[in-house]
Amino acid sequence: MVYEVMVDGKPHRLELETAAGGWGCRLDGRPIHIDAVITRGDVLSLLVDGHSYEIKREQTANDLYMWVGSTCFAVELRDPRSLRSRNKNAGDEMGARKILAPMPGRIVRLLVAENSEVEAGQGIVVVEAMKMQNEIKSPKKGIVKKISATPGAAVNPGDVLAIVE
């Protein structure tokens, strides 16, 4: 099994195979002795050369994170053999991106109109929760193809607010 793993934006090549008494693991070509057990959903106990790590997996509407102790890493995992992940890979850079509500809240106002050009990081809509307002930003430079958020409406995490292409 071979994976391309992006950790905080840096690419790594990870090879995993079952071996006697554990797992054979090569990271960027370097062999590493590991042992791994899922202790409960989303919590992995990993032994690396005798060092013990507890790793927590967190998935949000948009991203995947690995928490090693109290340190958080944004992770993207690609299986090079999978057509699906290759397609998705292309979509990340060139295709349309949905902007999803990261938290439950209420739409306060829209900051851009449909068909307007936006920069990466530019605010698209303002969502209010717990009496505070939060700007939801564009993940990429492009054109706002669609805005599905309406001011005053309640949103749930994962709801599509807008699409940027």
Next chain:
Amino acid sequence: MFKKILIANRGEISVRIIAACREMGIVTVAVYSDVDRAALHVRKSDEAYSIGPAPAAESYLRMDKILDVAKRSGAEAIHPGYGFLSENAKFAQACADAGVKFIGPTPHSMEMMGSKTRARQEMEKAGVPVVPGISRGLISPEEGEEVAARIGYPVMLKAAAGGGGKGMRLVHTSGELRSALESARSEAQRSFGDSEVYIEKAIVNPRHIEMQVLADEHGNTVWLGERECSIQRRHQKVLEEAPSPVVDPDMRRRMGEVAVKVAQAANYTNAGTVEFLVDQQKNFYFLEMNTRLQVEHPVTELTTGLDLVHLQIRIAAGEKLPFTQSDVEMRGHAIECRIYAEDPDNNYFPSPGKITLLLAPSGPGIRRDSGMYEGWSVPMDYDPLLAKLIGYGTDRQQAIMRLQRALGEYFVAGIKTNISLFQRILGDADFREGKLDTGYLDRLLAKGNPEITSDALERDKKALESIAAIAAGMFAVLDPVSPGSKNGDIGGPAAIPSNWKRKGRSETLR
């Protein structure tokens, strides 16, 4: 003793009061709004009744609905917790009128302490030290300038009905006074429906230290030691400890005696807290009295060995305090961290949502008062306080070490929390030396995130990066739940983790 108590609150404090009732063999009645049906306090209570829609004004603040539940359920007493109706004299009166015991002080004491100018007047009469200034509303800007010239700049303008920093203005020079008074008055009118604003000398870089008192209904009042509450942000406390690093036994006794005097001047009964501002010369001045159980009461419980909620209930039931002042002994050191649903990377913006994973610490010297559980969705309608983590040790150093250990074990996924902030505070040199004032936290946050500046941490992080990469792969093999499947792809159905696929993958590996 009461057989049944209604808890007119929600969240961690509701759960904490339910625990005390259960320990005392008292049946508990919870109330909940539409978004709190699945809340922990409903699960933990013996009985629970719906009181309406999510907005607090339509549920947890509705006296009529709560008293109706009390009547229907046969509850003999109501514990208001903190916030919501806890300091509302009208509610205390309404309870009395309905023949239900309000677990707290009388409406009369609450009214006296509810207006800051009225409380100041009473305290001056009783000989309690107050910050130099005047104890009634300002009549004109000219009067303000005259008083300010007498007591010396900087001065503070404060709304008489104020709280939470609303209607407060710091004034450095006489030129600023007129416009500051105008804006303070209009803000006070908007926030509290009362534009009365008074003036007092501004204490520069004060500490905020408060004294717990307890009074029964037979004239006995005791003090239970101070809590250092200087670590605040936007006038909200974030971390509290007992004892304060600057209070010695003599100062503690003097503060305690003043606090008892304050309580007695108000004919105070039940649990209350007298807040003081302390200047750099350790002079302390009466600030206000909180006529309720405080969020941070656990640090006093741990250092005195008393259960304040048990005692509140016993006092409300008419019992005498079971001990005297000379029986009160303080031991060890306790520090409380308020775990809020807020995002440290986004200016501590509130972060409601579903808790997808919760790993909670326990063990030696750790107390955790929590209102959350894994799988629960934190509603967006209320205060973002999720839980309190309290560390206790024989001394301050040990309490800090235990908290650092426990914070490292505390993990909440799905929403953001301020857990990382406490690791920063507890590791900070000024905090370690007890150099605290109300500006401490803003200064610490202005320093920026040490993770970016420290080379050692950067190296550590690099080493952990490969661990994260291996973990991501192992998760994919052992527990695949379509990582990144929701990652912004358009239209396609979310990948459903298939047992066939999973089986197939592990077979290929063998």
